[in-house]
Amino acid sequence: MKSLSNQSHFIVGLFLSFSVFTLSCSGGKILLYPVDGSHWVNMKVLIEELHSRGHSITVIRPKSSWYIMEKSPLYTSITIADEISKSDHFFEEYLWKVIEIERGDASGLSFLKLQVDLFSMLSKAHYIICKMVSAILEDKMLVKRLQDERYDLVLTDPALAGGVILAHYLKLPLVLNVRWITTGEGHFAIAPSPMSYVPLLGSGHTDKMTFTQRVKNVLFQSFTFFQDRFVVGPHYDALIDKYLDNKTDIVSLIQAADIWLMRTDFVFEFPRPTMPNVVYMGGFQCKPSKPLPADLEAFVQSSGDHGFIIMSLGTLVKSIPADMANDIAVAFASLPQKVIWRHLGDRPSTVGNNTLIVDWIPQNDLLGHSKIKAFVAHGGTNGVQEAIYHGVPILGFPLFFDQFDNLIRIQEKGAGKILKLSEFSSRTFGQALRELLSNASYRTNMQRLSSLHRDQPMRPLDLAVFWIEYVMRNKGATHLRSEFYKMPWYSYHSVDVLLVLFTVVVVFVFSVVAIIRYVCYKTCCKRKIKNE
Template sequence: MWSPLQLGHSRIVRYFLAVSVAVLCCESGKVLVYPVDGSHWVNMKILIEELHSKGHEITVIRANSSWYITETSPLYTSITVYDEITSFGDFFDEYLRNVMDFQRGESSLLTFINVQKDFLSMISKAHLIQCNMIDQILQGKELVKRLEDEQYDLVLTDPAMAGGVVLAHYFKLPLVLNVRWITSGEGHLVMAPSPLSYIPMPGSGLSDKMSFLQRVKNTLFYGIIQFQEHFMVGPHYKRLCDKYFSQGCDIVRLIQSADIWLMRADFVFEFPRPTMPNIVYMGGFQCKPSKPLSEDLEAFVESSGEHGIIIMSLGTLVNSLPKDTTDEIAAVFAGLPQKVIWRHLGHKPSTLGNNTMIVNWMPQNDLLGHSKIKVFVAHGGTNGVQEAIYHGVPVLGIPLFFDQFDNLLRLREKGGAKILELSELNGRTFEKALKDLLSDPSYRENMQELSSLHKDQPMKPLDHAVFWIEYVMRNKGAAHLRSEFHKMPWYSYHSLDVIVVLLTAVAVIVFAIVALVKFLCCKVCYRQKVKNE
């Protein structure tokens, strides 16, 4: 038998439990996620995991050809849409070989131009497929009704492929971007003032300190970005926008109208620049303390003794470097006292040493956080660079394409990395760069300082990002943080209309004064003439 006191206490407990559940239900929301595949999905999945742990319901729209986004997951419900991608095959491997051949003088300029043309065509085709996929979604009446009936609280998307931006606008939902790149370049370029005098353009290989000729080069690279947007990518989205929205709508304007930009950047790493109130910086949000390694991997790492380990990975898009280059790299590794863990999917190098372990996959974050790590040989992807900063590990960068050189340049400017471009990559240069990093303690000291600065924040970047996602849910958007500049025509944004009016007014006043003076002079002259007569 329960006493009255116990029964009362039980009712109170049940009451508070019910209230807690009610509060949780009220705070949980429905999020429609439209991700980008590949390494971008790695970033998005971390946000999804965190949102799921807080009780939010996640729906992910994925393509049937997706590499990494699985159809079934305990984290989300998926909607699979057919796309037109058959396969890009070994495009990136072939592209890399052709670029290296050209830089070594083994290919003609015409070959290089054709390779670059194919590269731009591939990007254009990827966006066309994306637009066709969105068109397919919006033409499916049952799917559109399902998405409307779900009453999502917001759309979370990566605007490197802007399909999710179009869906958010179509369903009139608040929009949060998990962003570094948009359809035509770095996200800041369409969101905040970006003077070409000190804001380096992607691919330019410049820092924020530019000479006159470098500023000329920077302007030319800006022109390339505009060409890509207006002629290679933009027309695909324009046709889609014209079909479903009013005339004059374009994809850049839709991207600019997002409520919150979760920017995968950190000013410990980036050059200082203007920004906007709805840009939330979460650089390094995917980084975390290392976990213990598997027994076999730990045994290999520990066998390195006082010399430590080197790890090498060139990302997910490129399986391997050309055979002659990998043989030279393997020979350099073989001559080092350090142990090496190398993610390599190509042929087994003939010069491979006993100190080198070839793997198809490695726990990169856990290895970077290990006490034995000495150097990270990397292609310069954003995730890898930020993990290196988080753990304070110097980097030997071998940039391949996209933003990788720019990422490594920022690290080199801060004294934490050396860069080997493809044109100079061989056994001799690789060995020298590696030994410089191993022997000069300043590289590690600089990276440790960057690590300390990155971690010295009042709130973890991931917690910061999730707070703002939930902020948008609670407030049905964040319009008060969004500048209205994106609704202005270009001539108004640059105040050209004001300048024209003011110059016209000055011209009218000057003309009137000149006319008046001329009139008075003529009148005086006339009177003198009359008087003389």
């Protein structure tokens, strides 16, 4: 009888556990507002995982999108007209200006002109996003549809913050897939960031700065302030004034997010202060490699013991100057390794027999191959994280945005080298590659980073999905969110407290001095009367 009772308890317990499991995994409804390009590549990984767990996803996409398909088995899409023509090449034009300045005139005037061009490009991008959000909110039928759907949360990438505005307008919990926000790197908006050891992205510094570098780090904040106040902020301010009830700004709305899914971790990033609602999911898009297509596998196997190298400059870079491409091809041709090069421009005239030029590569599968020796990369976050995951040393070829700072973190850890555009030639490129291939410490250090990255209690992707579902179950995560963003700047920095304390000290000192002077005066008067 006791055995039967135990069995019945076990069955009941199993049933209850199954019921709780079923309840916790019941599908939610997610409104997703992504950013196109490489940002979509990692957002799609989250979508695939959420879809596999039974969640219903609606994606808001611009009509001009290259990467976000209108029809997909993973999601339902809502397509919004925007003002971008598919003939527009903002990033490509900016890249060519960067290359021209870095390889030629690197004067202070040229740098300032480049910053003006960058601010102009950013302003236009955020203006287009704000116009798109305005079009959504002006469409009353669409707004009613979004309200009637009763979504559990909004998931968005705040590099372009249209989704942030929409989440606050619909009064829905907000989860960010984030590294960048409208003012730059996300940590600086959410967590204390001492300028003495937290380098601003764009400064090119590590967390061990000299006095001069710390001065530069502080001065770099002026660019962030200018970008927020005069370049990006005004577009969102107009939107907020028109559609939201409370007087605020876009950075405060971003700071009010429930959970920040941060696309980095402290294997890659320098240690720094953080907050309880920041979840680190660096490398969440990484996965074991799959077998290569037959033609690629045959080419890779033909490399013998020398192995092979891959080169890719990311999704945004369509081409590079012909002389640079020829110099790269010459350097590759001098190596015993085979080379797989993703290159979309004209075929260089100097390509060697060891080099295969392709329009697309299965990057993750190539990085996970046993014969891979090195990765020549621009330093985008996705590629760097995949290289860490598979333990492949990097020769960094940074072009713009965060790429140099990403590669600084790899170089500082001894897992790669950086070749600046200003230093580039066929000779320097070849030398850097040969050093990376011949010095075993680069591979050893990168494999150590890979080991550290993999030594976690759960996969970063599972962690990210857990916190998305956590917000669904609990209708937000406000208990993890600091309310500092509601404080005026003088309260946050305790300027008002310091002023009051200073005033108290001044009043006290003046009072003491006045009392002493009064006592001295009375004493002197008494002596004078006695003498008379």
